[in-house]
Amino acid sequence: MRCPNCRSIDIGKIGTNQYYCWSCFVEMSIIQGKLSLHQVEEDGSLSSLDDLFEDEQLRLEN
Numbered sequence: 001m002r003c004p005n006c007r008s009i010d011i012g013k014i015g016t017n018q019y020y021c022w023s024c025f026v027e028m029s030i031i032q033g034k035l036s037l038h039q040v041e042e043d044g045s046l047s048s049l050d051d052l053f054e055d056e057q058l059r060l061e062n
């Protein structure tokens with residue numbers, strides 16, 4: 001599994017279907033076989049990064 005944002009493989013599991021990229025500090029959730037990316041803002045809120053990616057970039061590689 002690679003981070004679609006920075007292509008790093010330095011990804012940690014933080015919960016059920018939830019992962020965190022230690023390289024670019026992006027949180028990833030797996031929803032129905034697709035990744036959903038969120039950036040954690042300084043105030044702790046999450047903003048979606050999904051709009052920055054094409055569908056096929058968010059599809060999980062098997």
Ligand SMILES: [Zn+2]
Pocket residue numbers: 003004005006007008021022023024025026
């Ligand atoms: Zn990353």
